[in-house]
Amino acid sequence: xxxxxxxxxxxxxxxxxxxxxxxxxxxxxxxxxxxxxxxxxxxxxxxxxxxxxxxxxxxxxxxxxxxxxxxxxxxxxxxxxxxxxxxxxxxxxxxxxxxxxxxxxxxxxxxxxxxxxxxxxxxxxxxxxxxxxxxxxxxxxxxxxxxxxxxxxxxxxxxxxxxxxxxxxxxxxxxxxxxxxxxxxxxxxxxxxxxxxxxx
Numbered sequence: 001x002x003x004x005x006x007x008x009x010x011x012x013x014x015x016x017x018x019x020x021x022x023x024x025x026x027x028x029x030x031x032x033x034x035x036x037x038x039x040x041x042x043x044x045x046x047x048x049x050x051x052x053x054x055x056x057x058x059x060x061x062x063x064x065x066x067x068x069x070x071x072x073x074x075x076x077x078x079x080x081x082x083x084x085x086x087x088x089x090x091x092x093x094x095x096x097x098x099x100x101x102x103x104x105x106x107x108x109x110x111x112x113x114x115x116x117x118x119x120x121x122x123x124x125x126x127x128x129x130x131x132x133x134x135x136x137x138x139x140x141x142x143x144x145x146x147x148x149x150x151x152x153x154x155x156x157x158x159x160x161x162x163x164x165x166x167x168x169x170x171x172x173x174x175x176x177x178x179x180x181x182x183x184x185x186x187x188x189x190x191x192x193x194x195x196x197x198x199x200x
Contacts, residue, residue: 021092027092027093035081042117044088044089047091053092070162
């Protein structure tokens with residue numbers, strides 16, 4: 001087990017010191033992720049925003065507050081790497097475009113993702129947030145995030161697709177009341193079930 005932990009620590013250190021995309025990034029490389037081989041829940045997102053970059057902590061913004069509400073997790077639970085792994089498709093802030101943050105750099109997933117996913121043998125639930133993560137983790141899904149999230153029962157109970165929790169999606173949430181009424185209670189119950197498994 002010690003060898004397994006040592007290998008995980010070495011891998012995490014390599015990722016945290018990655019400079020592969022340095023020339024393409026608006027700021028210095030600063031890979032932001034949360035990972036431990038014992039994690040029960042995987043949050044697969046897009047890429048850290050500017051606030052997360054500045055804080056050096058994933059989802060350190062209004063999106064994170066909403067996501068924790070959606071999941072029914074406290075900040076302590078959410079930021080426990082032995083419970084929750086947070087692996088965005090890109091680990092560094094990609095910059096901002098006309099309509100929001102730019103897409104995650106493709107080199108990141110190609111270089112690191114399989115190496116980080118393979119040791120996660122205890123996963124009970126994968127939360128797949130937004131179009132880029134859904135394209136990777138659910139390649140057969142509809143191209144539209146709305147269609148994919150509306151089809152959440154197709155992936156239940158191991159995988160749950162979600163829209164991005166950004167305040168930019170407030171209009172989407174108003175247009176799709178079924179999300180809060182039908183999906184979120186099921187999601188919170190599933191997360192609670194995984195937490196109980198962890199505590200046993």
